[in-house]
Amino acid sequence: MNWGVAHRIAGIAAAQAHRDLGIDRNSYVPVHQAVKTAGLVGMAQPMPRLFGVYFSPADNGPAVLLNANLNIVTQRHTAAHELGHHILHHRTAVDDDLSPALRWGNGSWPDEEKTAEAFAAWFLMPRPAVLAGLDRICQGQPASPEHVYRLARELGTSYAGTVRHLQNLRLLNADRARQWAKISPAALRSSLAGGAALPADAQVHVVTAASHLQRVHADAGDVLIARGAGAAFVSLPKGLARWTDAPPTAEPAAAAVVTDELSEPAVLDVSAAGWKEPVQLTVVRDAPRAGVHDVWPD
Known part of the structure; x- marks a missing residue:
């Protein structure tokens, strides 16, 4: 399965999950609350080598285990990824070294991991929320990486993941997305904070x-x-x-x-x-x- 197919499957599944879980698609998505509403047992504890784990019903689930040592942005993404495994009826999954920044698009991800990862993007960044945020920030047209960083803050997502998703939504062309993805979020934070x-x-x-x-x-x-x-x-x-x-x-x-x-x-x-x-x-x-x-x- 290529990433394009994974995103088509995940986009439909995320929209259905928003409806079924009562998520407002126009604003910040409360993913931890969504895990509860979906009927999953949620747990978080320090785990040095893991982002998260999804336990399927076949393994005494459904449940998710999150790494409590992650920052809130990474933990939100991990929670959405594990919720994606559940919504898409996947098997138990242990998510460790699956950093999109390191391995995005190189074909090494299993199909279920691709669709769960794509689900996380569509679940946390529904198109109406993205458009509403861009309208407030830049009249709907992201003209600088700082605009994307500010959108990520409104959505509670990573800068790199937001850049990629804007390309998925066809709100950012591929060349600009590649250029902006190379920019360090630390540099953008410093720029917005006056150096x-x-x-x-x-x-x-x-x-x-x-x-x-x-x-x-x-x-x-x-x-x-x-x-x-x-x-x-x-x-x-x-x-x-x-x-x-x-x-x-x-x-x-x-x-x-x-x-x-x-x-x-x-x-x-x-x-x-x-x-x-x-x-x-x-x-x-x-x-x-x-x-x-x-x-x-x-």
């Missing part, structure tokens, strides 16, 4: 006038940046603090960092001189899951 060096797992979330009433899914250490003349946080709720490491830039900006104190959704108001009204958004903590799914946050 600052950030911890490896810290993400940058850009706030604009189009962010009004959006939900920002962030983990501790992530940075929120509002750029524009007079940009300012009207107030910072518990769990958010002014980012003191923000470097001076030519473009005025306000920056805040998510702290470990963020446990409940926090409402944040941001103003700027060029905005008609203050932007209000909700910051939601999304950290890697650990333990059994009965204690996972929704």
Whole structure:
């Protein structure tokens, strides 16, 4: 099976799963919640050499075991991949060294792994959510790798995976996708943060006038940046603090960092001189899951 066939199968299966699991296809997909809704037992624990495991009904499942040491973006992708095994009625699968960045498209993936991997992309990045995000970020036309990085932050996906999926959706041509895939996400994070060096797992979330009433899914250490003349946080709720490491830039900006104190959704108001009204958004903590799914946050 080639990747084109895998994506056609997975795209149909993901759309059906969105319908059956009550997923809003216009926004961020809560994959851990979807695992629960699908009736799978969910568990997460540190596993040095594994991304995840899917146990089929034939092996006392259905259940998924996730690596609790993964960052939230990688764990979300792994959860979607394991859910894909279930939705597609696959056998028990142990997913270890299946990094798309290393082995994408070289023919070495088994068919069931190809369709589960493609399912993860279509499940986490439904076309309506992609189009809505691009409309907010760049009027629907991604013109720079920073636009793709910002879209990935809205969807809770990896930069490289988002680049590939935009090509699948025919929203990015193959040449540009190849060029942009070579760019380091760390370089994009630093660029959006005004040249600052950030911890490896810290993400940058850009706030604009189009962010009004959006939900920002962030983990501790992530940075929120509002750029524009007079940009300012009207107030910072518990769990958010002014980012003191923000470097001076030519473009005025306000920056805040998510702290470990963020446990409940926090409402944040941001103003700027060029905005008609203050932007209000909700910051939601999304950290890697650990333990059994009965204690996972929704």
